[in-house]
Amino acid sequence: MILISCLDQLCRQQTHLLTTTTTTTTTRMSGDSNIGAWIQFAKLTSAAGEMAPFPYIKGVAGCIATILEIIELAGKNNKDLQDLAESIGTTIRIIKETVEAHGDTSAAHFRDLCLEFQKYLENLIAELSTIRCKLKSKRITQFLTTKKVSAAIDGYKQRVSNVKADYLVLVTTDTRLAMSGMRDALIKTTQATETAQLRMTSTVQAQADCIRGEIRSLSNIQRGHTAQICEKLQDMRGYYRGQIRELRMGDIYLGKHMYPSVRYSTREYQDCYGTVECSNTAKIIRVYQHSTHDEGAILKRFDEVVEAFINLKHSSIIQIFGICRSPKFLAIVFHGGTRIPFYDYARDLTAKKILSFCTQLFYDLESVAEYLYRQSMFAYFGDLGGAICLNEHGQVVVTNWIFNFEIIGFFMMQMTKDPLQRRIYAMHMIP
Known part of the structure; x- marks a missing residue:
């Protein structure tokens, strides 16, 4: 943004130069009617013309110096001659100052005009030389003050001013276009940079939110695990083998x-x-x-x-x-606070209920026996009065088993290592 501001300031300076340079140049020489000063200026310009960036100005500057010397000899007090000298000097000054200010790019615009102006001045010098050879100094003054000569000189001066003005317009336009292009490029670059920054910031923020969320989640999980571990440790204090x-x-x-x-x-x-x-x-x-x-x-x-x-x-x-x-x-x-002895429970049953109860008892005991067999515990139930009871819900609960043959009331169950040899014998009711 600072560069754009500088370019705007440069553009305004170029526009101001377009409207004021010619006036400033004339003002600096205004009032200076000393033709000798103009002669000295022309000679210096001719000497400087040998160096870049305007070597072609040497010829026209030399011609101007010669004509100014003739004008000086013809009559210093002649206002018309002084105006002519002023016009010629101003013309060469405009060229010199413009080229010095803007270098090679401006010199190219004056090349053809300088060559044409030099040719005109050379012809003018030739005519003045002819008149001077005839020793007619008044004729020289009259010739130089004719409208034809003054108009031609003013014409070249105006053309030089126009070339300068056109050049400054071109420079200003190019500067504005360049500045506009640079401004657009800078705006695009700035927008791209801001977009990239926003995208990066958004990405970082999103990632940061995600990371913070994961950290919070892991923290919660860790706290939960820690609490569970502490709870388990608390519970395991006073536990036998943790069970x-x-x-x-x-x-x-x-x-x-x-x-x-x-x-x-x-x-x-x-x-x-x-x-x-x-x-x-x-x-x-x-x-x-x-x-x-x-x-x-x-x-x-x-x-x-x-x-x-x-x-x-x-x-x-x-x-x-x-x-x-x-x-x-x-x-x-x-576990459990109620245990009904088998005989107490069976004593109050009807014959029909006893049959149903014995059937269910058989399946329950068979299930227990098979489970014990799978646990490699070849167990045999003791009597129904001590080893088998019923809980408050009427469900069979085995409370003990012994490792020998025992009568268990209605049934004697023998679990051998070979399931095919399993035998279940129906027994009579034990009183």
Whole structure:
């Protein structure tokens, strides 16, 4: 934009030069009627004409110097001769100053006119030489003051002024066109630069927004992961192997004992109803008998049972909630707060319902047996009074299994390693 402003200023300067140069040139010599000064100026111009950029001006300047010398000899006080000398001197001055100001480009415009003016002056000098040879000085004055000569000189002066004016118009026009082209180029360049900057800024902004969005998203995800990890760490404090709760003896509150069938009861543990500190629902708590004799073997057996319960995930097998591994109080806490003994449940059924119940029981036990077989646990169910109960929804829940043949009420189920040898025997109702 600064360059465009400078070009505008240059254009205005060229336009001002077009309208004022001729007047300024005349003014500088105005009032200077000393023909000797014009002679000196012409001689200096002739000497300078030997050098570029206007070597052709040497001839016309030399002719002007000769004519001015003749005019000076003819009569210094003759106003007409002084005007003629002024006109001739002004003509050469216009050419010299214009060429000096604008160089080779302007010199070419004056070349033909200077050669023509030189030829005219040479003819004029020849006529003056003829008159002077006849010693007729008055005749020289009369000849030089004729309208023919003055008109010719003024004509050349005017033509020189016109050439200068045309040249300045051309220079101004070219300058304006060049300036306009440069302005358009600068405007296009500026617009392209601004567009590129806007595009770059937009791209950077879009990328920045995208990056900030991704950072926020990753930050949120990271916070979520951190919170989950912290939550899991908090939850895992007090967990056995990160899967079930590890309770302290003081967290468990025992309630009413659950009495299994006397015939098939075990002395290894006792099941009770109860609650725990970290849950608001009733639980079934299996307390293992404490003994100072062979305490290590008892704890090992307890851990094996816990491991088995943790790994078994079947809808008809009771699920473990937590354990207490205190040496004086080994206990397993199961989910569920209601367990109806098999015989108590079957005693109140009609014959028709017993048949339906036994059919469903068969399929449930078969499903459990097949699941245990897939777990490489060749287990056999104990009696229905202790190992199999029903929950509050009337669903069969297996609470234990032993590794030998056992009568389980209506059925005896034997799971062998070979599925083809599986045998299920219908048995009579155990009273």
